[in-house]
Amino acid sequence: MTEHTSNPAENAIVVTDLTKRYGRMVALDAVNLTVPNNTMFALLGPNGAGKTTLIHILCTILRADGGQAFLAGSDIARQPLQARQNIGVVFQEPSLDDRLTAYENLDFHGRVYNVKAADRKQGIDELLALVELEDWRHAVVRTFSSGMKRRLEIARALLHKPRILFLDEPTVGLDAQSRAGIWSYLDTLRKQRDLTVVVTTHYIEEVENCDQVSIIDHGKIIADGSPSQLKHAHGKETARVTPRDPETATAITAKFGIVQTSKDGSLIIDASAPGFADAFLGEFGSRIKQVSFDVPSLESVFLTLTGRELRDRGADEHEKRGAAGRRGRRS
Template sequence: MTKPAVFVENLTCSYAGKRALDGVSLTIPTGASFSLLGPNGAGKTTLINILCTLQGADSGIAMVAGVDVARHPTQARNSIGVVFQDSSLDDRLSAWENLEFHGLVYGMPARKRRQRIDAVLDLVELSDWRETVVRSFSGGMRRRLEIARALLHEPALLFLDEPTVGLDAQTRQRIWAYLDQLRRERDLTVFTTTHYIEEVEGSDQVCILDGGRIVAEGSPQSLKDEYARSWLHVVPLDAAARDTIAAAVPDCRELSHGRLAIPLAGADKVDAFLGQFGSLLAETRYEPPSLESVFLSLTGRELRDRMADRHAIEQAAGRRAGRR
């Protein structure tokens, strides 16, 4: 029987008396595409850090590729590759030098190292830039190089912490195409945290973590079948309008930037709500049953702050205009 890629049982971890993980149990089959979701402070980073041997747990069992991460951390590290949310490349070195250093750290023989560097650079379409200093790379090129580095020593399990944040849609699609190809060819297990709901839809298994506990787990479709509902996202004209709506709809959810999410029994309820409160609203957006609505229903928060995204895009556009 094939050992699971990840096995976690009753895992707990605390900081300053506060539980970051509270009895988490989880099994991920080998070769699966797994997505871990949760609001900020849910415990996602703590769980990944424990599985990657970067910190210890207070109690419980954590195993990767059949290896206990607490008892045999070095052996566990040989089984995993990690792409962190923030770039950890040395931008003073070339692409080849970054990979060469990684191979040396993992004790790869020289011949094997050269073969694997050629293979992973070809995989992420960076062979023509092997001698180029990373400082000159675009964000997408850096992300692709980080994935190449994580795959260099042929891990059984790949951890991706927000791997495509800040990248354009085309680059995100290309990266996921690489990973899907590797899963088919090598039975690679991919463990991802992401705020892009379209990247979650293709997962085999989704786990939602909140307050250090697993609140839901299953395939994307099973989660939608059980928890999805319709929501109307609204931007009130002012604080008084917001208070009026919140008082009239006690089960609404308070979002960032003064917005509200109104639960609806169906799309036909939108007209009734707008008929009553439409004059108090500056903006509305209907959210049909989806994984996004599952996340909102279970955590009371959005998977991704769309208003913040829009603000970041506007800021970037302003910076580009200022350079012209």
């Protein structure tokens, strides 16, 4: 794993032995994590891994049962208000008031955070320009596309100038062009504002350019490092095979074993052994519909470590119910 100093004052996020339980289920099991300042950080995990619980604790929505967490030097348990001032949050579910205009949504957020009028106006102008919504500043949000709404949510989360931006599945449901645009805005923001960005996503290819990636499973961080470090340490060359019939699938599994059965029914096989391609095609070439070979990637790292594909949703029902209940009581 990547080594970082754990001094809270020198890092954006420092988590030590963080624990959370839902009844008998352990959602977080003594998690330790350090995210340096001005880092593009991605947290990946399969369904029910504890990813959403960890994010909600760091955003002060949930309380941990044990351990400590610091955001920009503030202890989230002892200094929650100070911690909240240092973070901006964009949740997966839309949270804009679609009866208001883009400007009114941003202005209201600035007033909640006690941003001075002059700073509020300047910040709104700058952020609307950055996310290319200045021509829609007085348009009612219900007329916006999904991509426009997500860009406005990012602008809103940054209006009070937080040091850390949390984004939970920021590009889910968006087309490829909108997704690429979101990542471009985030990269620009980070360079301009010395901002730490923490993102969860089920589009694993989107985190290839992140500085640091942590993979969580069964409530524990099981791997941590840059994408290249993770691929070097855990990645494997794999073959994705589609058998012609169940008998062939059974024979392939018995012969080579499988890393994972994909959602489309194909088998993902460890193909890192010397001469694998020739041996496999020589024996099964006429009995398969198609085969493709993949070099080590973050997807192969994820499969190797968790035995699962990255799911579309990052939280199990325990996590979602717990977070929703606490948000309801706060509103």
